[in-house]
Structures are given as C-alpha cells and as structure tokens.
Amino acid sequence: MRLNNLSFFNAKSTFILAFSAFTLLVACRTALAQSDLKFWYKQPARNWNEALPIGNGRIGAMVFGRVDEELIQLNEETLWSGGPVNTNPNPNAKNYLPLIRTAIANEDYKLAEELTQKMQGIFTESYEPLGDLIIKQQFEGQPTAYKRDLDISNALSSTTFTVAGVEYSREIFISAPDQVMMVKLKASKKGALNFTAATQSPLYYNNVVIAQNQVAMKGQAPAHTDPSYMQTMEQPVIYNDPSKCKGMRFELRMKVKESDGKTVADAQGLHVSGATEVVLVLSAATSFNGFDKCPDKEGKDESQIAEKYLTAAQAKTYDALKGDHIADYHKFFNRVSLVINGNPKTELPMDERLKAYAEGAKDAGLESLYFQFGRYLLISSSRPGGIPANLQGIWNREVRPPWSSNFTTNINTQMNYWMVETANLPELHTPLIALIGNMATTGKETAKNFYGAKGWTLNHNSDIWATTNPVSGSPSWANWPVGGAWLCQHLWEHYQFSGDKEYLSKTAYPLMKSAAEFCVDWLIEDKNGKLITAPSTTPENIFLTEKGFKGSVSVATTMDMAIIWDLFTNMIEASERLGTDTEFRQMLIEKRAKLFPMQIGKKGNLQEWYKDWEDVEPEHRHISHLFGLFPGRQISPLTTPKFAEASRKTMELRGDGGTGWSKGWKINVWARLLDGNHAYKLIREQLKLTGVEGTNYANGGGTYPNLLDAHPPFQIDGNFGGTSGITEMLLQSHDGLINILPAIPDNWTSGEVKGMKARGGFELDIAWANGKITQLVVRSKLGGSCRIGVPGNLKAASKVTLKAAKGENSNAFYKNIQPVPGGTAIVKAGKVAFDFPTEAGKEYVFKGK
Numbered sequence: 023m024r025l026n027n028l029s030f031f032n033a034k035s036t037f038i039l040a041f042s043a044f045t046l047l048v049a050c051r052t053a054l055a056q057s058d059l060k061f062w063y064k065q066p067a068r069n070w071n072e073a074l075p076i077g078n079g080r081i082g083a084m085v086f087g088r089v090d091e092e093l094i095q096l097n098e099e100t101l102w103s104g105g106p107v108n109t110n111p112n113p114n115a116k117n118y119l120p121l122i123r124t125a126i127a128n129e130d131y132k133l134a135e136e137l138t139q140k141m142q143g144i145f146t147e148s149y150e151p152l153g154d155l156i157i158k159q160q161f162e163g164q165p166t167a168y169k170r171d172l173d174i175s176n177a178l179s180s181t182t183f184t185v186a187g188v189e190y191s192r193e194i195f196i197s198a199p200d201q202v203m204m205v206k207l208k209a210s211k212k213g214a215l216n217f218t219a220a221t222q223s224p225l226y227y228n229n230v231v232i233a234q235n236q237v238a239m240k241g242q243a244p245a246h247t248d249p250s251y252m253q254t255m256e257q258p259v260i261y262n263d264p265s266k267c268k269g270m271r272f273e274l275r276m277k278v279k280e281s282d283g284k285t286v287a288d289a290q291g292l293h294v295s296g297a298t299e300v301v302l303v304l305s306a307a308t309s310f311n312g313f314d315k316c317p318d319k320e321g322k323d324e325s326q327i328a329e330k331y332l333t334a335a336q337a338k339t340y341d342a343l344k345g346d347h348i349a350d351y352h353k354f355f356n357r358v359s360l361v362i363n364g365n366p367k368t369e370l371p372m373d374e375r376l377k378a379y380a381e382g383a384k385d386a387g388l389e390s391l392y393f394q395f396g397r398y399l400l401i402s403s404s405r406p407g408g409i410p411a412n413l414q415g416i417w418n419r420e421v422r423p424p425w426s427s428n429f430t431t432n433i434n435t436q437m438n439y440w441m442v443e444t445a446n447l448p449e450l451h452t453p454l455i456a457l458i459g460n461m462a463t464t465g466k467e468t469a470k471n472f473y474g475a476k477g478w479t480l481n482h483n484s485d486i487w488a489t490t491n492p493v494s495g496s497p498s499w500a501n502w503p504v505g506g507a508w509l510c511q512h513l514w515e516h517y518q519f520s521g522d523k524e525y526l527s528k529t530a531y532p533l534m535k536s537a538a539e540f541c542v543d544w545l546i547e548d549k550n551g552k553l554i555t556a557p558s559t560t561p562e563n564i565f566l567t568e569k570g571f572k573g574s575v576s577v578a579t580t581m582d583m584a585i586i587w588d589l590f591t592n593m594i595e596a597s598e599r600l601g602t603d604t605e606f607r608q609m610l611i612e613k614r615a616k617l618f619p620m621q622i623g624k625k626g627n628l629q630e631w632y633k634d635w636e637d638v639e640p641e642h643r644h645i646s647h648l649f650g651l652f653p654g655r656q657i658s659p660l661t662t663p664k665f666a667e668a669s670r671k672t673m674e675l676r677g678d679g680g681t682g683w684s685k686g687w688k689i690n691v692w693a694r695l696l697d698g699n700h701a702y703k704l705i706r707e708q709l710k711l712t713g714v715e716g717t718n719y720a721n722g723g724g725t726y727p728n729l730l731d732a733h734p735p736f737q738i739d740g741n742f743g744g745t746s747g748i749t750e751m752l753l754q755s756h757d758g759l760i761n762i763l764p765a766i767p768d769n770w771t772s773g774e775v776k777g778m779k780a781r782g783g784f785e786l787d788i789a790w791a792n793g794k795i796t797q798l799v800v801r802s803k804l805g806g807s808c809r810i811g812v813p814g815n816l817k818a819a820s821k822v823t824l825k826a827a828k829g830e831n832s833n834a835f836y837k838n839i840q841p842v843p844g845g846t847a848i849v850k851a852g853k854v855a856f857d858f859p860t861e862a863g864k865e866y867v868f869k870g871k
C-alpha cells in the first residue's frame with residue numbers, strides 16, 4: 023500500500039544542515055583496521071572442532087597446531103565425487119503429477135505423499151577431502167610456552183612453543199594472489215629443525231618424488247559417493263568409472279622452497295635435517311573442468327596447474343608472498359570494522375573465553391569478533407571465479423561428509439550469502455551467481471523432465487555438477503521445486519546493492535525470467551481462482567490433519583507462495599528498471615495479485631500450511647513460512663504490521679531453540695521484527711561453547727572451541743547466518759528506507775560500524791552511544807535521494823538539506839514499498855526519518871543532536 027504522508031515518523035521540521043560535503047570516492051577510502059582480531063589457545067587441537075580454518079577460496083586447511091606431529095587437513099574446492107549429472111533419471115516422474123493433484127483435491131494426503139515420492143531422482147555427489155599434511159618433528163623434552171593463534175585481520179595462523187630452551191614457530195597462510203599454501207618453520211637455535219613433511223589422503227592416491235626437494239600426491243576422487251545418511255547393502259563409495267566421465271583426478275605438490283639444512287625426498291615425504299628456517303610451499307589442483315565436462319577424459323591437466331603455481335611462487339620471496347597475501351586479504355576484510363562497547367580486551371584464550379561467555383560473562387569484543395569471523399570465513403571460502411561456499415565452506419575431512427557437504431538450497435546455501443552485500447563483500451557473491459547459471463542449464467531439463475514445465479527449477483539441494491532434481495527420500499524435503507526461485511533473490515540483491523544495469527540485463531534478468539516462467543507454469547488455479555502450487559511442501563516440516571494424518575504434501579504452503587511473490591516482485595521491478603518486457607511484467611503483476619494469500623491462524627500465528635493444521639513438531643528448526651519477513655520483504659513491521667505481529671507470534675510458538683543455523687536464522691528474524699534484545703539473546707545462545715560431536719538436533723546449536731558453528735555437526739551456515747543477523751541489527755534497507763540501528767540491544771550501549779552497505783549503492787559509517795547516533799557518514803555511489811530512519815535527531819555537518827521524509831521514496835531502489843500507518847515499531851524506537859539528495863561519489867557527514 024502506498025501513502026503520501028510519513029508523519030508517523032515523527033519528523034517535525036526541515037533541517038538545513040551546515041557544512042562539509044566533501045567528495046570522496048568510495049573505492050579510495052583509507053583502509054580500516056580493527057584490532058583484537060586474533061584469537062589463541064594454550065594447547066594444540068584435540069580434534070577437528072578445535073583446529074583453525076584458513077583458506078584462499080579454493081584451497082582450505084584446518085591447522086591443528088600439534089607439536090611433534092602437526093596435522094594440517096587439506097581441501098581443494100573443486101574436489102567432488104561424480105561427474106556431469108543425468109538430468110532425466112526418472113522419465114516417468116511427470117506422469118504422476120495429475121494423479122497427485124487429484125489426490126490432494128480429494129484431500130487424500132496419504133496417497134499424495136506416496137505418489138509424490140514417485141517424482142524423485144538421484145542424490146547429489148559429495149564434496150571430498152584432499153588429504154593431510156603431517157609434519158613429524160623430533161624433540162627431546164616437553165614443550166613449554168605453547169601458543170597457537172589465528173589472526174583474522176591478516177589471515178595468518180601461527181604456532182609457537184619452546185623445547186629444551188629452543189623456540190620453535192610455524193606460520194601458515196594460503197595466498198589467493200599466488201594460489202599456494204605457505205608454511206614457514208623456524209627454530210631459535212641454528213640447525214635445530216629436523217622434520218619429515220608427509221602427505222596422505224583418504225581417497226585413492228599415490229605419492230611420487232618429483233625432485234630432491236619436491237613430492238607430489240596424485241589421486242582420484244570417487245566416481246560416486248552415497249550420502250552419509252543412506253544405508254544400503256551396496257558399496258557407498260565407488261571408484262573408477264570406465265567411461266572416464268566420473269571421478270576427477272587431483273594433485274597436491276609440496277616443495278622445500280627455502281632451507282639452510284639438508285632435504286631428501288622419497289615416497290614418505292620430504293625429510294629436512296639440520297635447518298634453522300624452512301619454507302614449504304604447497305599447491306593443489308583437480309581435473310574439474312566445468313559442471314558439464316567429463317572430469318577425467320575432458321578434464322584439465324591438474325599436474326600442470328599445480329606445477330605452474332609452485333614455479334611462480336618459487337620466483338618470489340616468502341616475505342613478498344606474505345605481503346601480497348595480506349594486501350589482497352585486506353582489500354576485502356578492511357572494508358568493514360565493528361566496535362561494540364569499545365571491544366573490551368580480554369587475556370583469555372578462545373576456549374576459556376567461550377566458556378566464560380556461556381557462563382554469562384559480558385564480552386562485546388567476542389560478539390564483534392564473531393561478526394568479523396563470518397566475513398573472514400567467506401573471504402577464505404568464496405572467491406570470484408571459484409565455487410561457492412558449501413555446507414562446510416571449503417573445510418571437510420570426510421569422504422562421506424554430513425549431507426554430502428553439498429549445496430543445500432532450502433536454507434543453508436542462501437544463508438551463507440545473506441551478509442555478502444551488506445557486509446561489503448559483493449565480489450564474493452559471484453561464485454554463487456555462476457553456480458545459479460549452471461543450475462539454470464540443468465534445471466531447464468529438470469523442469470521439462472520432472473514437471474513438464476518451461477523455465478528452470480531446482481529442488482532442495484545441489485552439487486558442483488549443478489544437480490537440480492528432487493532427490494530420493496521424504497517429500498518433506500526432497501520435493502520442493504522453488505529452490506531456484508529463492509536463489510534468484512541473490513541475483514536481484516546483487517543488483518540492488520550495486521546498481522549495475524549491465525549485470526542486471528545480461529546475467530540476472532534472463533535467469534530470473536526463466537525461473538519465473540517455471541513458476542508461472544507450476545502454479546494452478548484452485549476452486550476459488552487463487553493461484554496455488556501443488557504438490558507443495560514446506561521445508562522440512564510435517565502437519566497433522568484433523569483426522570490425525572501426519573504428512574508433508576498439500577498445496578500452497580506459505581513459503582512456496584512467499585518465494586514466488588518475491589521472485590515476481592523482483593522481476594516486475596527489474597523489468598521496470600530495464601524498461602523491457604512490458605507484457606511479461608503485466609502478466610506477473612496479474613498473477614501476483616492472484617497468489618494464494620498469507621493467513622493468520624487461530625493462535626494468532628502466520629500459518630505455515632493452507633489449512634490451520636497443527637505442527638507435528640511445534641518447535642521445528644525450520645521457520646520457512648517466515649520467508650516473507652526474512653530474507654524476503656513481503657512482511658515488515660513498517661509495511662504489513664498485522665503479518666509482522668503474526669510472525670512474532672510464530673516465533674514465540676517455535677521458541678528460541680534449534681540447531682546452529684536455525685538460531686542464526688532466528689537472529690535475523692528478530693532483527694527484522696526490530697527486537698534487538700531478542701536477537702541478542704540468540705547471539706548469546708549461538709555462541710554457547712559446545713563439544714557435542716556427531717549429529718544432534720535435540721541438544722543442538724552452539725559454537726565449537728574453534729568458533730565454527732555447531733548444527734551439530736559443524737555446518738558453516740550458522741556462522742554466516744550469525745554475521746548476517748548482526749548486520750540486520752545494525753542496518754536494514756529492504757522496506758522503503760535505510761533503517762539505521764533498527765535492532766540495537768540494550769547491551770550494546772555504544773559502538774561504531776564502518777563500511778556497511780545499503781541498497782541503492784550507499785555505504786555507511788555509524789557511531790552511536792546510549793541508543794542515539796553520535797556520527798553518521800553516508801557515501802553515495804550512485805547518487806539519488808537518500809531516506810534514512812535514525813534513532814534521535816541529526817544535526818549539521820554537510821552542506822545538504824535534510825528534510826522530514828514525506829510520501830514515496832523517490833529513489834528507484836526504494837520505490838514500491840511504503841510504510842503504512844500502524845507500522846509503528848519505528849516510532850516506538852523513537853526514530854526520525856529524513857530525506858536528503860545525494861550525488862554519486864560524494865560523502866555526507868551528520869552528527870547526532
């Protein structure tokens with residue numbers, strides 16, 4: 023609904039602000055540095071959940087920091103089982119569609135469930151580990167003064183200890199510009215370094231000597247790996263596909279780059295003796311050559327690629343490699359800094375710090391570190407030209423990892439990227455965008471073969487081969503063809519933040535349009551003329567009918583309709599922005615108006631199903647029906663207060679429990695409900711130290727000693743979701759204005775965040791104290807009117823007229839969504855909304871008053 027008057031914002035007058043708009047190109051900003059971004063431990067990692075992750079997007083490592091047998095577990099992001107996907111594994115699938123629809127129309131949900139299972143295909147493949155680097159070092163005596171740390175402000179890991187009066191150190195990093203992993207070992211006494219560096223893999227492999235100071239580990243990935251939850255009598259991991267179209271090759275190279283000692287190489291590894299300082303360099307590659315190429319016979323020459331990186335690194339000094347690595351990392355990391363309550367310092371190692379926090383200690387520094395750790399992890403696992411961060415980012419040690427360590431697209435993959443634009447890392451979005459492009463290719467086949475529909479579709483998970491079909495298993499998760507439509511939100515948001523029209527027209531729009539075409543075909547009319555999806559599920563929840571049947575297949579789940587509403591709305595705006603496709607746009611406007619509507623249930627909650635059924639598991643970890651509130655924009659306390667209130671009720675009924683990513687999601691939702699204190703409560707719960715290994719839903723959630731999120735098991739989405747939640751507490755820009763500090767908890771009495779992004783190409787620095795802005799800086803990349811909602815009043819600084827916000831936001835990126843009277847939460851928070859004009863490339867400074 024549109025309104026001409028924003029008087030409820032409580033903005034009384036027009037403010038003419040004095041001075042100093044100065045031109046400053048956003049790109050040329052001084053690097054921001056945030057201290058306190060190193061965390062450490064007094065002892066080596068006892069298990070994987072204590073080891074520390076490093077990575078350059080492609081190569082990943084978990085550093086255990088062990089003294090006499092250092093373990094560094096390695097990954098390469100393209101190393102997956104399998105090969106190009108069969109897009110028609112179940113040619114009969116679509117024949118069941120009319121039968122399912124009849125069963126649902128007859129309200130025979132049992133039959134519908136059974137028939138829906140016939141519309142299923144094959145499982146995805148698995149992300150595989152590369153292997154281990156083991157450094158065996160001989161010592162006489164026990165280590166003292168042990169310390170290992172991870173410095174996320176420089177992406178460096180180090181381990182130091184003393185044995186028999188000799189200080190030893192190891193410094194490790196993985197460089198993106200040079201595509202190598204560097205390990206520098208040092209001893210304080212001349213000639214005291216004696217070690218063997220060996221490599222091994224849980225996959226098929228063979229170690230060979232390349233030169234006196236260089237070895238290679240050559241291996242092959244499985245042709246197929248069954249998901250870990252599949253229990254059949256058959257071989258779960260199969261090697262050697264005779265067609266050479268499955269099972270990629272890989273190679274790891276390791277070389278002594280610099281040493282003042284002696285090196286000998288054999289099949290056991292590199293043996294170094296009598297050295298004081300040694301630099302090892304490692305490189306890795308696979309034969310993966312694209313989602314649609316046979317990885318063996320059409321594969322890349324992995325050996326040549328690994329060799330090329332090693333040779334290039336040889337020409338540079340260790341210090342030059344390190345300097346370039348840090349400079350490259352800073353380019354991303356230093357764009358955003360966050361200080362909460364002054365980031366109070368602590369002397370505690372991370373495991374003890376987490377324990378103290380779980381026991382109730384205040385540690386705002388840990389909260390801001392956790393925010394930055396999410397950014398660190400994404401920079402380390404998702405680089406342009408590469409593969410997106412999977413369920414474990416790029417860090418996996420198992421041949422059959424939990425849920426195949428794949429791309430689970432009914433929440434998890436999207437959660438990985440929720441913060442990428444707001445936390446100023448837009449380039450890191452591109453691997454996901456590229457994968458969406460691949461999914462659209464296979465997804466067109468899935469749309470045709472499984473649904474007899476146009477366009478492209480994706481179900482609840484995928485892999486490096488861009489699998490899109492419904493996998494086998496319970497329809498509650500397997501049959502869910504709106505995964506592609508959801509991912510299209512990422513295509514749109516990448517434009518919303520950058521304003522890059524060429525990207526919108528060439529990349530995003532065609533993919534969005536094709537996904538919308540699928541949805542148009544997939545929707546059918548119900549007897550009242552509403553458009554519904556059928557069959558329809560809502561991940562991964564089960565309803566209980568009046569007759570006591572427990573099922574998952576019905577029609578028009580709230581999430582289905584919300585995702586389609588989101589895609590249609592984004593498409594409508596995209597075609598307006600591009601000035602194209604008038605007829606298609608009109609058709610979408612008409613269809614959107616007929617979508618089965620959101621409903622409020624008898625408990626005052628937002629209904630999850632088309633009927634007001636009970637949940638079999640009322641505290642289920644998924645909160646799919648709240649898609650419209652987050653990550654969507656159909657519901658907001660400002661624009662649809664009634665549905666926002668129903669969403670709040672739903673959240674109360676679901677409770678604050680849940681596994682790792684579920685809590686991450688809930689932080690975002692409470693922030694969107696503008697309830698900072700509730701969001702904060704969940705941050706504290708998410709940071710609760712856990713040692714729980716294995717899969718455990720009941721006792722779920724928490725953070726491992728290495729700061730990685732526990733589903734359990736480890737799943738990286740919770741980390742990224744947590745970072746996103748904090749961004750949503752600091753800044754929102756989805757519902758008609760830039761809402762500054764929309765959900766600051768009482769505990770964050772003061773703070774400063776720099777470099778956050780808002781839609782329409784704005785970048786903001788926000789400083790606050792006692793719930794009021796002290797300084798606000800807005801940098802405009804694209805120009806245009808800027809509408810801000812701020813707690814308290816603003817005064818002076820730039821030569822710009824600050825007017826009370828009125829009527830429609832004229833900025834194209836904020837059009838079509840207008841606050842309504844009754845959308846009062848912002849007023850309750852004492853907010854004032856202003857408009858001011860901006861010019862591209864200029865910076866505007868305001869002070870609180």
Ligand code: FUC
Nearest residue numbers: 413425430434499562733
């Ligand atoms: C979804 C979740 C599971 C798990 C899996 C990877 O299916 O429901 O809990 O996180 O993704």
